[in-house]
Amino acid sequence: MxxxxxxxxxxxxxxxxxxxxxxxxxxxxxxxxxxxxxVLFFGYxxxxxxxxxxxxxxxxxxxxxxxxxIEAFSASGFFRVAPTPPGAGLIxxxxxxxxxxxxxxxxxxGRKVRSGAEARVQVLVDGADNSSxxxxxxxxxxxxxxxxxILADTPAAPPGRLATRFLYNPELNSRWFVVPGLFxxxxxxxxxxxxxxxxAREWETGSMELLLSTPVRPAEIVVGKLTPYLVLVIAAVxxxxxxxxxxxxxxxxxxxxxxxxxCILFVVPLLAQGxxxxxxxxxxxxxxxxxLISSLLPAMLLSGFIFPIESMPAFFNWLSAVMPARWFMQIxxxxxxxxxxxxxxxxxxxxxxxxxFVLVNVTVRRFKVDLEP
Amino acid sequence: xxxxxxxxxxxxxxxILGFIRKELxxxxxxxxxxxxxxxxxxVQMALFGYALRTDLKNIRLAVVAAPGDRIATRIADRxxxxxxxxxxxxxxADPYEDLAAGRADAVLIAPPRGFTRAVSRGSGSAQxxxxxxxxxxxxxxxxxxxxxxxxxxxxxxxxxPPLGPVRFDIRVLYNPTLESSIFMIPALAVLVLxxxxxxxxxxxxxxxxxxxxxxxxSAPVSRWEIxxxxxxxxxxxxxxxxxIVLTTGILWFEVPVRGAVWMVALxxxxxAIATSSIGTMISSLARNQQQAMIxxxxxxxxxxxxxxxxxxxxxxxxAVYWITYLNPxxxxxxxxxxxxxxxxxxxxVWPNLAAMAALAVCxxxxxxxxxxxxxx
Numbered sequence: 001m002x003x004x005x006x007x008x009x010x011x012x013x014x015x016x017x018x019x020x021x022x023x024x025x026x027x028x029x030x031x032x033x034x035x036x037x038x039v040l041f042f043g044y045x046x047x048x049x050x051x052x053x054x055x056x057x058x059x060x061x062x063x064x065x066x067x068x069x070i071e072a073f074s075a076s077g078f079f080r081v082a083p084t085p086p087g088a089g090l091i092x093x094x095x096x097x098x099x100x101x102x103x104x105x106x107x108x109x110g111r112k113v114r115s116g117a118e119a120r121v122q123v124l125v126d127g128a129d130n131s132s133x134x135x136x137x138x139x140x141x142x143x144x145x146x147x148x149x150i151l152a153d154t155p156a157a158p159p160g161r162l163a164t165r166f167l168y169n170p171e172l173n174s175r176w177f178v179v180p181g182l183f184x185x186x187x188x189x190x191x192x193x194x195x196x197x198x199x200a201r202e203w204e205t206g207s208m209e210l211l212l213s214t215p216v217r218p219a220e221i222v223v224g225k226l227t228p229y230l231v232l233v234i235a236a237v238x239x240x241x242x243x244x245x246x247x248x249x250x251x252x253x254x255x256x257x258x259x260x261x262x263c264i265l266f267v268v269p270l271l272a273q274g275x276x277x278x279x280x281x282x283x284x285x286x287x288x289x290x291x292l293i294s295s296l297l298p299a300m301l302l303s304g305f306i307f308p309i310e311s312m313p314a315f316f317n318w319l320s321a322v323m324p325a326r327w328f329m330q331i332x333x334x335x336x337x338x339x340x341x342x343x344x345x346x347x348x349x350x351x352x353x354x355x356x357f358v359l360v361n362v363t364v365r366r367f368k369v370d371l372e373p
Numbered sequence: 374x375x376x377x378x379x380x381x382x383x384x385x386x387x388x389i390l391g392f393i394r395k396e397l398x399x400x401x402x403x404x405x406x407x408x409x410x411x412x413x414x415x416v417q418m419a420l421f422g423y424a425l426r427t428d429l430k431n432i433r434l435a436v437v438a439a440p441g442d443r444i445a446t447r448i449a450d451r452x453x454x455x456x457x458x459x460x461x462x463x464x465x466a467d468p469y470e471d472l473a474a475g476r477a478d479a480v481l482i483a484p485p486r487g488f489t490r491a492v493s494r495g496s497g498s499a500q501x502x503x504x505x506x507x508x509x510x511x512x513x514x515x516x517x518x519x520x521x522x523x524x525x526x527x528x529x530x531x532x533x534p535p536l537g538p539v540r541f542d543i544r545v546l547y548n549p550t551l552e553s554s555i556f557m558i559p560a561l562a563v564l565v566l567x568x569x570x571x572x573x574x575x576x577x578x579x580x581x582x583x584x585x586x587x588x589x590x591s592a593p594v595s596r597w598e599i600x601x602x603x604x605x606x607x608x609x610x611x612x613x614x615x616x617i618v619l620t621t622g623i624l625w626f627e628v629p630v631r632g633a634v635w636m637v638a639l640x641x642x643x644x645a646i647a648t649s650s651i652g653t654m655i656s657s658l659a660r661n662q663q664q665a666m667i668x669x670x671x672x673x674x675x676x677x678x679x680x681x682x683x684x685x686x687x688x689x690x691x692a693v694y695w696i697t698y699l700n701p702x703x704x705x706x707x708x709x710x711x712x713x714x715x716x717x718x719x720x721x722v723w724p725n726l727a728a729m730a731a732l733a734v735c736x737x738x739x740x741x742x743x744x745x746x747x748x749x
Contacts, residue, residue: 301421
């Protein structure tokens, strides 16, 4: 009673929460199962490089030259080529999502190529799908050059060229790119959502009053309730790590100690965020909604997971800077792929530390104020 | 009332009507919930619309070349002028070090005796190092720089090189400038709206947790009425929300709408029914709100990832591609993109609508069946 912070009382609160979790194996299973399924799933699923783009060719020439051009498309490996169905309007094929592009070879193509006149080939590209349209247009330049090389014997490559080396992920393996990012998304969601519910539940069922009438102090309730979830989230991280390394073969190039420290630095502000939400709104349905809005979409969209932060307008660049997910994304990619050391990670780690410090302070203050009627 | 009788409309089930009234007033009793449901999606729409850009900007590019290297300098100038790249200063000693420290995203290194000299001798290659921790970005960066370099090399040769007779005449339809927001806004609307699934999922679970479900069951109300009464309010809310969210996105980001509004509305209704039914199904499986929430996630997160918004569906392995047929988000994304950007082709609209409706029916059927079992 007289000590402000009693480990025994914290332990009993924590024990009660552990019982809650254990009595309901569903939470435990999902707390660990959800990340596992996601990582396995996405480790296998994600193929970012658009291979085999569906294109259709209207060959109105039917000569050796036109067939060689079609061959150039299919031999590149980027396209799955099919002839246009007879009688179909060309644009309606794109409207109906039957193809990402339609290539039209005019009747005079072969003759023009033989005589060296300019033989135009119209390519209609479906611009409604940005991701594939951009890549497709990029591929077309190469195909055009290759087609000219085989049909008119122009040089295969210009005199100067760039030899590109992709560092840290030389084969642009999508899995290496997605899985370190999933760490961020999964951890953010689990930490915020699980804690957002726990205190809100106590309020909703009215057991919070009961807890408060006992000699346990507010700070002890907070620490006691959060510790089991901290352990659960860390367990999930370890599990995901094991799967990523052993099953998916993701490289890990930096230090494990740094990674562990960063994880803690990332999880603490998230737990505080969840707690802040649930002690403020006190109703589970609302806590969930606020938790979702403040964790899921920011972790996926504003963290640089897929859409790079540099491309956003300046304001959003700043906005993402106050979100822990952005910094942990940088840390995860740095640690897994880049062999980043303390020097490289100093900025993101400091940022996490500051965000965590502010959030924990706000939460504790808010929790205290809330309890005094 | 009289009008209804004259038109011989069936009388709407009063029990369900009562449920709807109760559920809606319960949801809106708390003003914060109303704000979350109707204001938050609009804010998210405006906010994330800026974040979802597939075109790149502000990539830090460093060029390591001697000052007199004409071609290398020109590539650098043109890259910085393009608006995609920012100059990054690197130590000449070790560009790898700079990439590792994150001081640059890409480094172009001229060969030791200059790129210009190498090209003039007929075979020169400059090295381009790209930080590929974001593999998607790396690919686009490579495309940009290679394009710029090719342009500079052609110009430097004085006369245009023998391009050959074959010339591709590329026309990009629907979105000629490949503006990201036009492509992304319909998809973002789907993401924002799908967040409501969790809410539906928690409805029945809350009754179970608070013990009021027993009371409901002891009342003279049939089970399917409980389920319908718990689902329809969320369908209504989603349906009211859709035009708000879509209109915000469309007006804010100036997305052209080429299709019929009734098609969008019809898709929105079917989507609302499908996701709410899935929410109810999860709800009937869960014992408390926490379980419902996690169940909702287990549906929603893969649902978002497999919707075609983030990753193209065509590239997924066949087994996973089959799973996406169970994903209502996938159909709604396809529908909205097709209707809004392409005017809605019947070959796309009807099959996708039918599939989404079938999903809704299956989920509703399963929810009723499962609800009976858990209660007996």
